[in-house]
Amino acid sequence: MNKRRGFFLRGRRYIVLATAFLTVLLxxxxxxxxxxxxxxxxxxxxxxxPHAEAxxxxxxxxxxxxxxxxxxxxxxxxxxxxxxxxxxxxxxGSNDVYHQIFTGPENINWEAKKNxxxxxxxxxxESCINCHQNLFPLQLSRDGQQAHLYYNQxxxxxxxxxxxxxxxxYSDIVQKGVEFGVEVEADREIFTEPATVAEFADFTERVxxxxxxxxxxxxxxxxxxxxxxPDEPYRGEDEGPVRNVQISPFFMGRLEVSWDEFLAFxxxxxxxxxxxxxxxxxxxxxxxxxGPTPPWGLPDQGWGMGAxxxxxxxxxxxxxxxxxxxxxxxxTYRLPTEAEWEYAARGGTTGPYFFEGNPRRxxxxxxxxxIFGADTSVINTYVIYNENSMARTQLPGSVRPNPFxxxxxxxxxxxxxxxxxxxxxxxxxxxxxxxxxxxxxxTERVIRGGSFNSDASDVxxxxxxxxxxxxxxxxDPQIPKSIWWYTDTREVGFxxxxxxxxxx
Numbered sequence: 351m352n353k354r355r356g357f358f359l360r361g362r363r364y365i366v367l368a369t370a371f372l373t374v375l376l377x378x379x380x381x382x383x384x385x386x387x388x389x390x391x392x393x394x395x396x397x398x399x400p401h402a403e404a405x406x407x408x409x410x411x412x413x414x415x416x417x418x419x420x421x422x423x424x425x426x427x428x429x430x431x432x433x434x435x436x437x438x439x440x441x442x443g444s445n446d447v448y449h450q451i452f453t454g455p456e457n458i459n460w461e462a463k464k465n466x467x468x469x470x471x472x473x474x475x476e477s478c479i480n481c482h483q484n485l486f487p488l489q490l491s492r493d494g495q496q497a498h499l500y501y502n503q504x505x506x507x508x509x510x511x512x513x514x515x516x517x518x519x520y521s522d523i524v525q526k527g528v529e530f531g532v533e534v535e536a537d538r539e540i541f542t543e544p545a546t547v548a549e550f551a552d553f554t555e556r557v558x559x560x561x562x563x564x565x566x567x568x569x570x571x572x573x574x575x576x577x578x579x580p581d582e583p584y585r586g587e588d589e590g591p592v593r594n595v596q597i598s599p600f601f602m603g604r605l606e607v608s609w610d611e612f613l614a615f616x617x618x619x620x621x622x623x624x625x626x627x628x629x630x631x632x633x634x635x636x637x638x639x640x641g642p643t644p645p646w647g648l649p650d651q652g653w654g655m656g657a658x659x660x661x662x663x664x665x666x667x668x669x670x671x672x673x674x675x676x677x678x679x680x681x682t683y684r685l686p687t688e689a690e691w692e693y694a695a696r697g698g699t700t701g702p703y704f705f706e707g708n709p710r711r712x713x714x715x716x717x718x719x720x721i722f723g724a725d726t727s728v729i730n731t732y733v734i735y736n737e738n739s740m741a742r743t744q745l746p747g748s749v750r751p752n753p754f755x756x757x758x759x760x761x762x763x764x765x766x767x768x769x770x771x772x773x774x775x776x777x778x779x780x781x782x783x784x785x786x787x788x789x790x791x792x793t794e795r796v797i798r799g800g801s802f803n804s805d806a807s808d809v810x811x812x813x814x815x816x817x818x819x820x821x822x823x824x825x826d827p828q829i830p831k832s833i834w835w836y837t838d839t840r841e842v843g844f845x846x847x848x849x850x851x852x853x854x
Contacts, residue, residue, distance in 0.1 A: 387439070387443070388421075388422075388423040388427070388430075388439070389421075389423075390403075390421055390422050393422045393423070401519075402422075402519065405519035405520045405521070406422075406518065406519055406520075408520035409516070409517060409518055409519055409520040410517050411425070411517060411518045420481070420518065423439075424477060424480075424481070425473050425474070425477055425478070425518050426442065426472050426473060426474075426477075427439055427442070427474065427477065428474045428476055428477060429474075429476060429477055429480045438474075442472065459740060459741060462740070462741030464515075464521070465515075465741070465840075466509065466511050466512055466515055469511050469515060470509045470511055473509075473510075473511055473518070475505075475509055475510050478510040478514075479510075485498040485501070485502070486498060493827070496827040496828070496829070497513055497825075497827040499827075500825075500827040501513075504824065507821075507824055508824060508825060512824070512825040512838070513825060521652070538561035539561055540559065540560065540561055541556040541557060541558050541559070541560065541561065541562075541563070542558055542559075543556070543558060544556050544557070544558055544678070544679035544680060544681070545563075545679075547681070550568050550599060550850055550852070551568050552565065552566065552567050552568050552755075553565075553566050553568075553601075554566070555679065555848075557611070557614055557675075557678065557679070558678055558679070559618065559678070560614040560617075560618075562610055562611055562614045564603060564604070564605065564607075564608070564611055565603070565604040565605070566601040566602065566603060566604065566848055567601065567602055567603070567604050567754060567755050567756060568599070568601055568850075569597075569599065569600050569601065569602050569690075569693070569694050569754060570599055571596070571597050571598045571599040571600075572596075572597060572693070572698075573594060573595065573596045573597070574594075574595060574597070574692075574693050574696060574698075574700075575592050575593070575594060575595075575700065576592065576593050576594075576595045576689055576692055576693075576776065576779075576812075577589050577590045577591065577592040577593060577776050577812055578590060578592065578702070578810070578812035579592060582702055582709075582810070582812070583702070583708065583709040583710045583713075583807070584709050584713065584715075584807035584808075584810065584813075585812070586813065586814060587773065588773040588774070588775070588776075588814050589776075589812045589813070589814060590776055591776055591777065592776075593776050593779045593780070593781055593783065594781040594782055594783075595689050595693070595779070595782075595783055595784075595786060596782065596783070596784045596785070597689060597690060597693045597784075597785060598784070598785055598850075599850050599852075600686075600690060600847050600848065600849060600850055601847060601848040601849075601850060602686065602690070602694050602754075602756060602845065602846070602847045602848075603845045603846045603847070604751075604755060604756055604757060605659075605746050605756075605757050605758065605845070606659035606660075606758055606762065606763055606765065606843045606844065606845045607659065607660050607668075607671065607843060607844055607845060607846060608656065608657045608658065608659060608660060609650065609655035609656055609657075609658055609659075609660045610655070610656055610657060611660070612660035612663070612671060613655070613660075615641060615671050615674050615675070616641050616642055618641065618674075618678075619639050619640060619641025619642075619674060620641040620642060620643070620644075639670060639673060639674045639677065640670075641670075641674075642663065642667050642670075642834035642835065643832060643834055643835075645662065645832075645834075645835045646826055646828065646832060646835060646837055647837060649661065649662040649663075649835065651742065651840050653742045653743060657745050657746055658743050658744075658745060659743050659758070659762060659763045659843040660843055660844075661743065661763055661840055661841070661842060661843045662835055662836050662837075662839065662840060662842075663834060663835060663836070663843075663844075664819075664832075664833060664834055664835060664836055665766050665795045665817060666833050666834065667833075667834045667835070668685060668766045668844040669684075669685060669766075669768075671844075671846075672684045672685055672846055675846065681848050681849070682848065682849040683846050683847070683848050684768060684846070684847060684849070685766050685767060685768040685844060685846070685847070686765075686767055686768065686845065686846075686847045687767060687768050687769055687785070687786065687787045687788065688767045688768075688769045688775070688786075688788055688796045688798065688814075689785065689786050689787075690785075690847060691765065691767050691798050691799075692798065692811060692812065694754055694756060694759065695752065695756070695759040695760065695798070695799065695811045696752075696811050697752040697753030697754040697756070697759075698753050698754070699753065699811075701811075702810045702811065702812070703729070703732070703733075703760065703809075703810060703811060704732070704752040704753060704759070704760070704811060705728060705729075705732050706728065707725075707728050707729055709806055709807050709810060711724065711725040712724055712725060712726070712728075712729045712806030712807075713805055713806045713807040714736070714737065714805055714806070715805050715807055724737065724806065726738065729806055730749075731749060731750050732749050732750050732752075732760065733749060733760045733761035733800075733806075733809050734748055734749060734758065734761040734762040734802050735760075735761040735800060735801075735802065735803075735804050735805070735806060735809050736802070736803055736804060736805055737806070739761070739762075739802035739803070741802065741803065742802060743762055743763060743802055743843075744762060744802065746758075748762075749761075758799075759799060760799050760800060760809040760810075760811065761799065761800050761801060761802060761804065761809045762799075762801065762802055762843075763799075763801050763802070763841055763842060763843035764797040764798065764799055764800060764801050764815065764841050764842045764843070765797060765798055765799050765842075765843060765844050765845050766795060766796075766797055766817075766842065766843075766844040767788075767795065767796040767797065767798055768787065768788075768795075769787060769788025769789070769795065769796045770788050770789045770790070770791060770792025770793075770794070770795060770796070771788075771789075771792055771794045771795060771796045771814075771816035771817070772788070772789045772792060775788055775789060793819075794816040794817045794818065794819060795816060795817045796814065796815075796816055797815050797816060797817060797842055798813075798814065798815070800813060800815075801841035801842070802841070803840075803841055804841075817842070818839075821838065822836040822837070822838045822839040823836055823837055823838065824837070824838050825837045825838055826838075
């Protein structure tokens with residue numbers, strides 16, 4: 351009995367020792383595996399991003415005066431030492447392997463990844479803070495102090511990447527900056543008078559004192575059904591009830607207001623507090639028309655200005671542009687009402703779009719379409735949206751116009767309307783209402799049309815949306831915040847209308 355007991359005890363010791371040895375071995379091997387798979391070399395071996403290493407070596411995380419290299423895992427994983435680190439590592443590694451096998455780097459839209467919305471999914475604020483523990487060093491600029499104080503007060507809504515998106519991966523967009531404003535080319539005609547409009551017909555407006563011109567389309571008045579029927583796919587609750595609406599004739603810009611056009615306004619009005627110019631006399635305002643202050647950041651996102659639609663301005667800036675255009679041309683320019691916008695966007699049609707098609711076949715929000723692909727053969731020829739935009743605005747001529755000859759009424763950028771937004775606006779109207787202009791007051795303005803970042807379901811003619819004024823200025827650290835620029839949306843621009851008075 352004692353021999354058997356002794357053998358059993360010795361066997362248990364061996365098992366315990368073997369188990370302890372294997373545990374130590376596994377922990378050591380696991381640690382070595384975790385360490386090895388967290389090295390830059392391993393990341394490069396299977397990471398699908400073709401420019402990650404080159405842009406990192408040009409960034410402040412590699413090329414700096416301290417000589418400190420910030421490695422891939424220091425930003426793209428949480429600080430090590432806990433289960434969250436391992437879970438994040440497994441998640442990101444699986445994502446890279448999946449795309450390497452099933453997608454292929456050549457089929458990924460890398461431009462779409464160079465934005466805050468995408469980057470925050472692969473970068474961790476706690477890792478930034480792990481290195482940058484003192485957010486208020488002595489050498490920090492005043493603007494930096496304001497920004498970091500604002501970050502401390504709003505950490506639930508902000509990320510370090512909101513201001514430091516290109517710190518880890520170099521971008522020549524940030525380095526070159528923006529010289530805001532446009533120079534007049536010497537060989538271009540400078541207009542001295544606006545266009546002459548003697549009849550209700552398309553015309554090309556000329557902006558006096560500049561070489562800028564743009565096309566206005568005559569939109570005949572008429573009646574239409576505003577809103578969407580209950581059975582329209584992806585219909586929002588604020589899109590009804592459908593109302594019969596009568597619209598008076600007006601002119602509308604063939605295109606969204608371009609950077610060239612907006613910067614002509616900026617060049618002529620940007621000096622603050624101007625008291626001695628013609629606009630004060632024309633509009634009866636004490637401070638005249640004061641133009642925008644310089645933007646906080648890069649308003650064109652590095653995509654280029656010129657004929658691209660102007661973006662990131664506030665509703666106030668767009669409205670002021672219209673008032674300036676009114677003063678300088680002698681015609682009444684303004685933002686369209688929501689009813690005018692939808693009437694023009696429909697172009698006499700009655701379906702979800704001004705072209706044939708079912709939103710269910712176009713939308714990538716539909717699981718079936720995500721697996722087998724959405725039908726893009728028709729919509730891609732009329733709309734710049736998330737499937738064909740390359741994650742940025744596109745130039746005129748990129749798509750076919752609607753039946754009224756208007757381009758980019760759907761997609762490219764959301765467009766400001768004059769109306770305050772309310773979810774029950776259409777309930778306030780009665781059938782046969784003439785030129786409705788929305789609620790008398792509100793907190794947000796209507797935007798319509800969807801953008802380059804929208805799904806096909808959100809570029810339907812009847813789809814409604816609204817500004818998010820507070821959220822769109824989250825990373826503006828100025829006190830008070832700018833009345834001219836948004837820092838946190840790239841998707842909104844505007845288009846002008848011009849009133850037609852047959853008696854003048």
